[in-house]
Amino acid sequence: MRPTAGKHNPSQAAQLGLELVAAAPVVAAAVALDETDAERVKRVRTAVDEIQAGNLEAAAAILDPLLAAEPEDFDTLHAGAVLRLKLGRFAEALALMQKAVTKNPGDAQAQQNLGAMLARQGRLEEAAAYFTRAIAIDPRNVSAQTNLGLIYQSRGQIEAAVGCYRKAIAADPAAAEGHSRLAAALKDTGDLPGAIAAARRALELKPSYTEALSNLIHYLEHACDWRELPALEAKLDKLTAPALARGVKCGEAPLLSVVRSADPVRNLRVASSASKDLAASMASLNMHFPHERRRGPRKKLTIGYLSGDFRNHPVAHLVRGLFQRHDRERFRVIGYSYGPDDGSDYRRHIAASCDLFVDLRSAGTAAGARRIYEDGVDILIEITGYVAGNRLDIPALRPAPLQVSWLGFPGSTGATFFDYAIVDKIVLPPTEIQTFAERPIWMPHCYQVNDSDQPISARTFRRADFHLPENGFVFCCFNNTYKIEPQMFDLWMRLLKAVPGSVLWLLRSNPQAEENLKREATARGVAAERLLFDGKLPKDQHLARLSLADLALDTYVYNGHTTTSDALWAGVPVVGYAGTHFANRVSASLLTNLGLPELIANGLDRYEALVLSLVQDPAGLRTVRRRLAERRMRWPLFDTARFARNLEAALAGIWRLHEAGKPPSPIVIADPGPMETAPAA
Known part of the structure; x- marks a missing residue:
């Protein structure tokens, strides 16, 4: 059976369409009413006021009779379209807006709003054409400029998007949303300072703008500029608390939540608020996929x-x-x-x-x-x-x-x-x-699959190739810079002080992070030149160079995931931190399933002590490296075929529950594959 749905055409980034609708003004708010019919104008204005106040039934009581009496009137069509959009009657709203544009193609706001509605369906090419027409009629139409910029951004045309956002800001410098959009685009171009400045400006204009604050915090994390983060995060917590208490969208990005907070309950509340908002937006598309006939063996x-x-x-x-x-x-x-x-x-x-x-x-x-x-x-x-x-x-x-x-x-x-x-x-x-x-x-072992065929370059690197000391101890951490935060960095600097001649080898991500980390090291009494940065290499060469390190260090709130796997695959022991939520328990799972639980620390004090014990026992560290090399191809972590069999057992198991008409239930997969129904939690 085919799904039931309205007519939808292909597009490029439908989730972008949600943002377009959200960014667009309420249609009726921008209606330029024809003053030739005073009574009709008064009634439409009253309906517009009711829509803006959220009194949709009252607005419908006014507009429905007007539409029946004057089905060709532009103002009524325009206001009626936004009313139906607010009521979740998307197909009717679109039809009315298309008719309104036909009646008055010279109205820039109607062109813009039709574009926004098409974007809601994911019909970005058509939407872009309407935004372009709106801009041709009124180059200062902020919504059209912003929305066209979003489409460019979805296509990867970032410079074109930046141009649109700058025009939107020029037309309305006080609109915080334009500055926030510009910030995101500048981040995509690699202009981190520009992104930070634009996000700050958005917050100056709208101090309660949680999306902009969330983004600013994440940009500063990328830059390892921690000086303002405690105050900014406290503000974000305060701003998001009411929405989270009501279970509605709070404005904080779920990814930021797991990067900055190891509280799994709060992480869930932030993610749930985002998913509920997305599900509600998708419901307006009125698509239904019947699955009952597909149930069965x-x-x-x-x-x-x-x-x-x-x-x-x-x-x-x-x-x-x-x-x-x-x-x-x-x-x-x-x-x-x-x-x-x-x-x-x-x-x-x-x-x-x-x-x-x-x-x-x-x-x-x-x-x-x-x-x-x-x-x-x-x-x-x-x-x-x-x-x-x-x-x-x-x-x-x-x-x-x-x-x-x-x-x-x-x-x-x-x-x-x-x-x-x-x-x-x-x-x-x-x-x-x-x-x-x-x-x-x-899963019976680690949830994360790894590739047992991943090649390591045969190229022989020397420490001198990366300005590493020939005899000094080399700690490394090739995680993204946003995972590095002050508490773990404090610990790392204590390690460098405790191990003369040692260095910390890091990923070169952006100049701001490099500068800030060196400044933070100096403030902690560690010479900046003991932090060494290197850029990305082809993966096989990166794995080969990793072997030059003596020991890899894990991050705190958000562990290394692929990064930890890479170090282990390259034969470099990793001291993993085991924390309180999914994101900082991954290294513990990886190490456990490689038979190296002795490299897991459950607290920062234990982490520091474990690292120092390994540094101070070279023979013991060599033994760890040897065990790692021996177990790499024998333990479950890097056994891709074994993972596939267990995953297949899981998929077959949940399908059996489904075909039996049972609701989804937690399950446990036992290696090599039999499924058990999990006990009630």
């Missing part, structure tokens, strides 16, 4: 993997070897990609490893969801989560009977449209099941 299950990261990206580095290892007698594998095709080996290999590989870059919400449904996907696995550029709008429409969250986001999505999340008992202990909205699938 299968000779072969169709598994869909949805991601924007099937390219040279940490997620692809992890999953590269998985798809080819699925049992084709029992599973059909489809990859759905909405990210760029970078032509990398990762992209080519993943595409070739799927039975079908579908590029959804040109598909909007409705088209993307419909494609998944019509491909007969039984279980959809989303592997991006709340990362920038995600397409959670697609699973929000529930195109598959069962939907699973995995890998890309270290925590619960808070979404009711995901039935399950793939975890393990270290990152999510059974006693903390209440911190997840999804039902857990507890």
Whole structure:
């Protein structure tokens, strides 16, 4: 059976469409009323006031009779369209707005609002045309400039987006939203100082602007500029508390929440507020995918993997070897990609490893969801989560009977449209099941897959190639700079003081972070030159150079994930920090499943003591390295085939529950695969 829906055409980034509608002004607020009919004008104005006050029934009582009496009147059509949009009657709203534009094509605001509604459907090419017409009529139309900028940004045309946002700001310098949009685009260009300045300006204009504050905090984290963070985070907590208490969208990005807070209950509340807002927006599309006829036994299950990261990206580095290892007698594998095709080996290999590989870059919400449904996907696995550029709008429409969250986001999505999340008992202990909205699938080993075929370059690097000391102890941490925070950095500096001649080898991410970390080191009595920075290399060469380090150091609130796996695969021991939420328990899971639990520390004091004990016992550290080398190919962590078998057991198990008419329930997978129903939590 085909899904029931309104008419939706392909687009590029349907979730962007949600932002367009949210960014656009209420249509009726901008209606330039025809004054020739005083009584009609008065009634439409009254209806506009009621809409703005949220009194939609009162507005309908005025506008419905007017539409019946004067179905060709532009002002009434225009106001009626926004009323129906507010009421969730999207198809009617769109039809009225299209008619309004036909009646008065010279009205810039009507052109802009029609564009915003089309963008809501993901019809970005058509939307862009209406925004362009609105700008031609009125170059100072702020919403049209901003919305066109969002479309450019979704296409990766960042400089064009920046130009639109600057024009919007020139037209209305006091509009905080324009500065916030500009900040995000400047961050995408690599202009971190510009992004920080624009976000600050947005907050000056609108001090309660939680989205801008959330972004500013994250930009400062990227820059490792911690001086204002305690005050800014306290302000964000205060601003978001009322919304979180009501369970509505709070404005804080879920990713920022897990980066800055190790409180899994608060992480869930932030994610839930975002997912509820997304689900409500998607409901207005009025799409329904019937799944009842698909319930039943299968000779072969169709598994869909949805991601924007099937390219040279940490997620692809992890999953590269998985798809080819699925049992084709029992599973059909489809990859759905909405990210760029970078032509990398990762992209080519993943595409070739799927039975079908579908590029959804040109598909909007409705088209993307419909494609998944019509491909007969039984279980959809989303592997991006709340990362920038995600397409959670697609699973929000529930195109598959069962939907699973995995890998890309270290925590619960808070979404009711995901039935399950793939975890393990270290990152999510059974006693903390209440911190997840999804039902857990507890894997027998680590929840994170790794590629057992990942090549390491045969190139021989020397320490001198990277200005590392020949004889000094080399600590390393190649995590992204936003994961580095003051408490762990304090500890690292104490380590450098305690180990003469040692250095800390870090990833070169942006000049601001390098400058700020050196300043922070100096403030802690450590010479800035003991912090060494190096940029990215091709992955196989990066793995080869990692072996030059003596010991890798984990981060605090948000562990290394792929970064920890990389160090272990390269043969470098990692001291892992085990914390209180998913994001800072990953290294503990990785090390446990490599048979190295002695490298896990459950507190900062233990972490520091463990590192020093390894530094002060060179023979013991050599023994650890030898055990790591021996276990790398024998323990579960890097056994991709074993992971595939256990994942297949999980997928078959949840399908059996589904075909039996049972609701999704937590399950435990026991190696080599039998499923057990988890005890009630």
